[in-house]
Amino acid sequence: MPGGRLECGHARAYLEDSMNYHWNWNVFFQPTGIGKEIYLDWFVTGFGWTVAVALVAWVIALAIGSVLGVMRTLPDSKATSFASAYVALFRNVPLLVQLFVWYFLVPDWLPESAQTWFKQDLSPTTSAYISVVVCLALFTAARVCEQVRTGIQALPKGQSHAALAMGFSRVQIYRHVLLPQAFRIIIPPLTTEFLAIFKNSSVASLIGLMELLAQTKQTAEFTANIFEAFTLATVIYFVLNMSLMKLMGRVEDRLRVPGLMGGK
Amino acid sequence: MDFSQILPALPGLWQGMALTLQLLILAVLGGVALGTLIALGRLSHHRLLASAAKLYVNYFRSIPLLLVISWFYLVVPLVLQWLTGNPSPVGPFTSCLVAFVMFEAAYFAEIVRAGIQSIPKGQAGAAYAIGMSYGQVMRLVILPQAFRKMTPLLLQQSIILFQDTSLVYAVGLMDFLNTARSKGDIIGQPDQFLLLAGAVYFVSSFAASALVKRLQQRLAI
Amino acid sequence: MSKSFKLLPAAVLAFSMISVSSAAELTGTLKKIKETGAIVLAHRDAAIPFSYLDNDQKPIGYSWEIANAVAERVSKELNMPSLVVRTNLVTAQTRIPLIQNGTVDLECGSTTNNVERQRQVDFSVGIFVTGTRLLTKKTSGVKDFADLKSKNVVTTAGTTAERLLKAMNADKQMDMNIISAKDHGESFQMLQSGRASAFIVDDVIEAGLMTISKNPSEWAITGKPQSVENYGCMLRKDDPAFKKVVDDAIKDLYKSGAINKLYAKWFLHPIPPKGLNMNFPMSKELKALIAKPTDKPAESL
Structure with a gap:
């Protein structure tokens, strides 16, 4: 019906008028005017940085967090209080403040030659990347530490006593008895932290690392199609999160400890 | 390091902290209220309602808070303008507040849900048996007990929220961190002001966590 | 709207007919200001000396x-002596969407x-x-844009300088490492801390x-x-x-000459926060603009 179509066009024009906004979902395929890129390329690059930040930071966080978690369960009171102090410090200062400290302050504390290397020889992207990864890794390690400690403490005391009686050394007990079980128990909370690191990586946008959120904002600013840009970013984060959740659900299924309430 | 400029800057910094606290308190109240409704939705037998509530929680737990803040500050007023036909100034404070309420509600909802589920089913059954309505059962029997159990967790989440409010930096709202940063930039001592901000956040969060721990021990049933 | 129309005394009504328009005819921003009783002015945090x-x-x-x-002027034309002025901080990147x-x-900023x-x-x-x-830095050896090849440079996200720099980098294959900081204050911090060899932005902001x-x-x-960057106040x-x-x-x-006093106050006298003087005399381009105000875009100047 031509009449209907006309009205539709009218409504659209009215909408654009009253919103002062020009819809354009093709915007992602348009050239940016910088080199030969289209806007979609920016999102792809941004997604790449988000993943690169999150994965590397996660591996480091897992390693440091596990060591700290073990330290918190050791009888040695020095190790325990070091780990507790670490957790207190990194959990009670906002992530953004930590990021600014790593990015703006810490490089100034390096010796002169290292400072020159970090600030001038490295590209700003690389130095921002290093700062973000270190920041997120240490921030998340405090959380991982708490989970690992909970996991170890959830295991019956009898297990380590039995192992001790069998002549296991402390290292052996942790390696062969406690940690393998603890990790399997704490997969769900670790998953939460794993997903959180992807979301937290968006703070990198505030120090100029062009990850997904920063690219989104830049696209919004260059094209004025703010609605479209933010929608695409939201969809990407949502799909990424849901896929990781599914994946971790599978891992959890595989590794369930038989005989426990959660097991098969 | 020269910290001499900090003392004269304190009144301005306090203004920033007042805004942070205002944002925090309103966001916690709004977030817990909305979160409770969402938790009740998730636990409802109405399938559509339950899945809508679940989608809400999954959605807000999947996207970064920074993105949510930008949505509410930059895009939502545009939509309002379209709906009302007039420029509808929401303002940065309200935008951020709404963003925090909506976002944190997803997290509070999960805590409330766990709290409700921890109450033995028999209690609800007994309450229904003496003729109470759903509303009465929830309001008079289940929620009061659930909240007693959840309070420490809700407070812990609020401490996280206290730290997260610093993300309003991204939209230029003058909260505590942003005030400290901006003052530091202008005075030419950004490092000192950043360290001060970090220390203030640390002391307040640490003290609050310690209090929550003590409360947890007292509330333990 | 018709309500406030009725409430207006006849004299004011007659006056407002010859000035802008009567309240009933107000549209857009003026209508919004009349209804809410407030105007919201944006400001920056470190666009010195324009808006900071x-x-x-x-x-x-x-x-x-x-x-x-x-x-x-709005308060006069709308006959609103008690017009409330609200302020809202914006960055280069948020000013247009807001x-x-x-x-x-x-x-009104830069x-x-x-x-x-x-x-x-x-x-x-x-x-402007x-x-x-x-x-x-005077000691950096950088004299012109060509010296920036393969260097770390900083600019502020959302500025015209950012686009210019990124396009220049791609077109002339200069291999610069460009970092876009959130606002001018942060850009300058990057420069001061030695992270970047140069900060690219409008010269007056640099001063x-x-x-x-x-x-x-x-x-x-x-x-x-x-x-050529000609600043204007931005509106819907x-x-x-x-x-x-x-x-x-x-x-x-411009007509009353008040602009000269205003200019001198910010560009030729000591300014807060440190009480330093920019000593930035008025350019002939600005003098021409003041003599013949225009809202033409930068490209046509």
Whole structure:
């Protein structure tokens, strides 16, 4: 019906008028005017940085967090209080403040030659990347530490006593008895932290690392199609999160400890 | 390091902290209220309602808070303008507040849900048996007990929220961190002001966590 | 609206008919201001000396005073002696969406009026003319843009300088490492801490930032100006009634000569927060603009 179509066009024009906004979902395929890129390329690059930040930071966080978690369960009171102090410090200062400290302050504390290397020889992207990864890794390690400690403490005391009686050394007990079980128990909370690191990586946008959120904002600013840009970013984060959740659900299924309430 | 400029800057910094606290308190109240409704939705037998509530929680737990803040500050007023036909100034404070309420509600909802589920089913059954309505059962029997159990967790989440409010930096709202940063930039001592901000956040969060721990021990049933 | 129409005394009514329009006919931003009783002015945090925060976190600056002159004019024309002036901090990246989405009504800062932005917002007649140059350490050896090959350089996200720099980098294959900081204050911090060899932005902003540096004499503004940047106050698109009030207010400043005093206050005298003097005499381009105000985009100048 031509009449209907006309009205539709009218409504659209009215909408654009009253919103002062020009819809354009093709915007992602348009050239940016910088080199030969289209806007979609920016999102792809941004997604790449988000993943690169999150994965590397996660591996480091897992390693440091596990060591700290073990330290918190050791009888040695020095190790325990070091780990507790670490957790207190990194959990009670906002992530953004930590990021600014790593990015703006810490490089100034390096010796002169290292400072020159970090600030001038490295590209700003690389130095921002290093700062973000270190920041997120240490921030998340405090959380991982708490989970690992909970996991170890959830295991019956009898297990380590039995192992001790069998002549296991402390290292052996942790390696062969406690940690393998603890990790399997704490997969769900670790998953939460794993997903959180992807979301937290968006703070990198505030120090100029062009990850997904920063690219989104830049696209919004260059094209004025703010609605479209933010929608695409939201969809990407949502799909990424849901896929990781599914994946971790599978891992959890595989590794369930038989005989426990959660097991098969 | 020269910290001499900090003392004269304190009144301005306090203004920033007042805004942070205002944002925090309103966001916690709004977030817990909305979160409770969402938790009740998730636990409802109405399938559509339950899945809508679940989608809400999954959605807000999947996207970064920074993105949510930008949505509410930059895009939502545009939509309002379209709906009302007039420029509808929401303002940065309200935008951020709404963003925090909506976002944190997803997290509070999960805590409330766990709290409700921890109450033995028999209690609800007994309450229904003496003729109470759903509303009465929830309001008079289940929620009061659930909240007693959840309070420490809700407070812990609020401490996280206290730290997260610093993300309003991204939209230029003058909260505590942003005030400290901006003052530091202008005075030419950004490092000192950043360290001060970090220390203030640390002391307040640490003290609050310690209090929550003590409360947890007292509330333990 | 008709209610307030009735409440207006006849004399005021007659007056307002010959000034802007009666309340019943108000549209767009003026209508919004009348209804809410407030005008929202945007300000920046470190666009020195145009629009920035003083030690008490209050907005000040050359453009800020122009914005206030506009607000005064609005209060007269709408006959609203108790007009409330609200302030809202914006960054280079958020200023356009915030004008569009109705959060702020007017942004007078250091925003270049260009063709691209005119598709999204409208501009008042120009309030300043400048060009994009480099700020660098005197000892850095950087003299012009060509010296930036393979160097780390910083600019502020959302500025015309950012686009210019990124396009230049791609077109001339200069292999610069460009970092886009959130605002001018942060960009300058990157430069001061040695992260970047040069800061690329409008020269007048560079001169303004030098006044807050620890040692202003170690910095130099250099390089051939890469563009003409004419600043304007930004307002919502297609709002001729409000635009007229804004333009009239600014033209009045020009006609009455008040602009010279305003200019001297911010560019030729010591300014907060450190009480340094920019010593930035008025350019002939700005003099020409004041003599013949225009809202044409930068490209056509």
